Amino acid sequence: MREGRPASFYWLAAFFCLFLLFLYGPMIAIFALSFQGPTGGMTFPMNGISLHWFGRLWSGGGIVDIKSAFWRSLQLGLTVMVITMVFSVLAGLAFRKRFIGQNLLFYVTIASLIVPSIVTSLGIALQFRLFDEVVKAYAPGFIADTYSTAMGIFTSGLGAHLTWALPFGLLIMFAIFNRFDGRLEEAARDQGATPWQTFFHVILPVILPSLIGVGLFGFTLSWDEIARSSQAIGEKNTLPLELQALTSTVTTPEIYALGTVTTGVSFLVIGLALAGILFLRARQARHGSDAGKGLS
């Protein structure tokens, strides 16, 4: 047998490249078209290169209220991120012990990943409408008179996003705690640490890099979520919903510029999280380095 790769390697490599093109081609096309010249249209060819459409987007000229939709989505994403991190850690800790109804709770949580998103969304909307009816009918006058709905970004919208992000966070946390060496906690206890001290000085630092990953996941799941938001978000839209609405009304590359900006935010968040993890690692490595200390 000769050195070198078999023919199948090149076939498979070509196939893989096509797959990558299929995956990232659309994104790259939109990214490129967002730099379309001022006279360019929504399709290739490029008619010059400019930041014209980003300028239009920034000035809010063509599209109504896109900036506030952006901030709403950002706030919602960050809220989902924090809640997912806190609750998945708490649940991860709880599920290390056996308790009654453990399996039931687990399946109920995971079920919301399996039920079609739109159904979850409709269900949440229905539930809130029922609640609204009850409030209007039975609440004392000073509430009922001014009351319209409890639905909104940070009530039904937040709930809808959590049915998506939280189960994912939980599953990741279970995997993390599966690998967690319980003897570390025993060692901490042996050294006189209280349960709180054990958590803050041993458990949390050990799982922190993974926890950052969970937060990141929670944010991105919320940031580009449409189906669950669609029925349950209330009167103010998130950014993806605005974007979806715009696809039918806007006929300029401005919408591509918007797509590029939102994708950029996703990358920024991922980049920040990775930087955070690398920083933690580097700090540990710096602590642990013998460089210049004359050790063999």
Next chain:
Amino acid sequence: MRGSDLELVQVTKRYGVTVAVNAINLRVKAGTYCCLLGPSGCGKSSTLRMIAGHEAVSEGDIILGPSNVTDLAPAQRGTAMMFQSYALFPHLSCVDNVAFSLKMRGVAKAERRKEAMRLLELVAMSSYAERLPAQLSGGQQQRVALARALITKPQILLLDEPLSALDPFLRIKMRAELKKLQKELGITFIHVTHGEDEAMALADLMVVMNQGLIEQAGTPREIFNAPATAFIARFIGGHNIVSDAAGAIAVRTDKLRLTKAVNGAARTAVVSDVEYQGSYVQVGLAADFAPELTANLSEAVFDAEPFNPGDTVAVSWNEADIHRLGTAA
């Protein structure tokens, strides 16, 4: 405060219906190197973990000096544990690992680091103080774990199979260091192991456990020369177990005499294998009066009258070398 005796009184551990430790009684004098020895599942680790306070006691009491510590938290007992595979905190440097208990008690940073450095000095690890555990070899991790356990100034150090993760060469080296350290500190060490050579080399008091019970406790010499049961004779090795008219007896493998078989010999056997072991020659024998029989002959004795596999030999021993065994296990 140093120098309290440890006493286990009818200590029992049950997991559901399984009894892991069955009402054991044991007294360990202060400053003793005690080895808990036995096959896996014999209850030795459960016993250690109950002494440490990491396992609740189902029944019985653990007395340390004047006080009953059965219901105390691990850190309040005056014991410290060195875990199997060490359980060093992976995110903390060696010095911070060692200083952990002081940090939990709120000792100021400079002071606790100074004390931790003193302990690292004791285990010859001070030059690695700023390293993370992942950057250390197994033997080095063990030294750090030892320093971390000792910084709490325990009366009893509990070691859970401390040498099992090391390679054979390092194991013997660390074994000697553990013994030396115990002598220097003068505190009690309780060391769980399944290696009889380890226990023999280290122990002042060797406690052999089987199926949740203590089969025998004594010095290694007492146990090797007078194993109480066939189980112990088999477990510590170096013994042949033979049945005679009055029951089971044990004869050390180095006390067997082999001669050319002549008619009328009381016990004969066929040589099944001959292994040269350096200072002695190990002769495996097949006989009808014992399932397994081994004779360790000195090189000189063997050379004077060598045997080959297939030879029939007469087996004998002195009456004085017979040790009668208790109820067969």
